[in-house]
Amino acid sequence: MKALDLFGGSYADFLRERYPDILRATAEHLGISGISVAAGCIVAIPIGIVLARHPIPWLQSVIFSIANIFQTIPSLALLAILIPIFGIGTKPAVFALFLYSLLPILRNTLAGLQSVDKSVLESARGMGYSAAQQLWHIQLPLAFPYMMSGIRMTTVYVISWTTVATLIGAGGLGDLIFTGIGVNKNELIFTGAAAAILLALLVDFILGNLEKWVMRKTGTTKSDTTISY
């Protein structure tokens, strides 16, 4: 491992010595990202469902504008803005990341629900599906792949942004990186960055499999099997 000579000394020794720290940082990182995205889903998916069901154009554009604005604020700036409100620590970080996760999840939920063919809904209604059954058995399964892709994308982004959240004292893998920069210890920087990358890839992989598993479980297929009339 030629590259690792850069760090000076044995990287394995470093890992062995610091691995409780690394593990703790990873767990924190996962916790912050997970809570942010979960909260984002809890808020954005119901809003998406309501908007799809009762299309109110002005409300839709207002909600999208707000979510868009959050999306355009640079992550560091957003974190800074939140300091006077929430102080520093994990709470403002989670809140900022939650704001970031809203738009993509909302947009994909809405797009997924709106992509459901009108004639499919009409026949469901005409055959005696109640409103809740239409949502649960027709709209959500058909929108599910769209929603999942929104959630996956958001999760990957949020995991990377969480790294920056260390600047307001959130903890996580960013801690390792910025400490490493501070004390000029390359192993720390490398470990923090590599762990964040691996975490993002792993979570995306798990969510991808979860999606497939849910679809198999419910006996549905991807909606790319749409009917062409």
Place this chain on the structure above:
Amino acid sequence: MIRLQGIEKRFEDGFQALKNINLEFKGGEITVLIGPSGCGKTTTMKLINRLITPTRGQITINGTDISTVNPVELRRKIGYVIQNIGLFPHMTIAKNVGVVPRLLKWDKHKIDRRVNELLRLVGMDPDLYRDRYPSELSGGQQQRIGVIRALAADPDIILMDEPFSALDPISREQLQDELIRLQQEFKKTIIFVTHDMDEAIKIADTIVLMKDGEVVQTGSPEQVLRHPANDFVKSFIGKKRLRAENGLEALPIVDEVMADNPVTAYPSRGLAEALKMMEHRRVDSLFIVDRNHILRGYVSIYQVLDQYGEEGKTVADVMKPVVHTVRTGTPLTVALKLMSKYGLTNLAVVKNNNQFVGLITRGSVVRHLAEVYPPAQREEPAYEGA
């Protein structure tokens, strides 16, 4: 029996879709609602499963006022087939067919048996099709599934909203035949919406003709054809069907047979342009008319090619006068006699002032015959005389 009494429907935008509709749909019959688009036929049908609520009036099914019935429960007892089929793309064929039985919480094995039975009913092997997805089926097969899905819970009433209109003509014929066959077996009360008179005549026990939110005429296909209530009904049925039905083989006139938009050119056209035009429209001759559409002459492709080398020439220079024409209103037989006597491939039809209105060709005569004796009537011995 379904009864509609004093039904009016005004939509939120103020459009009055239905005006005082009083109708009875007899049990065990196919009633076809027919009319031009916007006449209220689909609205009328959708009243029955409460997809649309009337502004005024009462609807009863076997004496029960349906406004007192929970709409979701009501719809589960009424089969529903729509034009765009509306199969659920994320469910297998078996699941699609079993939708209503599942909503009614039938036993799983009973649903399975019912699905297999229905698939066989329309000639689709359950082993082959049960686990396929709708996108893997042809349009005709999809709508077969749409129809058996409506039959799944064995409802007494089935609503069909232009179910076959999106299909190709061959599939449409097949599905109509299958519907007739199924109906002979099951005797459902079917409300069938269409805008296709041939379809209505073929499948209906009773035809309800609608226009502008009102019922214009109700009766069996035979009654409607023999005694059309007014000019609207006559025009909707079409002259040709009326004539065929009444046995009045009135002689057609040239106006009915002629091609309305023959290829014409102005006298000032150059020869190259004329040739291009013939090529494009796939004809071997052009009729030359002036700005007022007065017939001036005729050029054939031979004349054009013959003089093609002379660049300055226009069609006016090479055209020949049209010797034989017939006036509008001339009986077709006269025109045909003229054509055979002089060996003409076509014959121009003109108005009194020599205005060119159409062209009788051999093709247009054959087309006319095909329309008068459509293949749908093949079971009648009409061909013997034709």
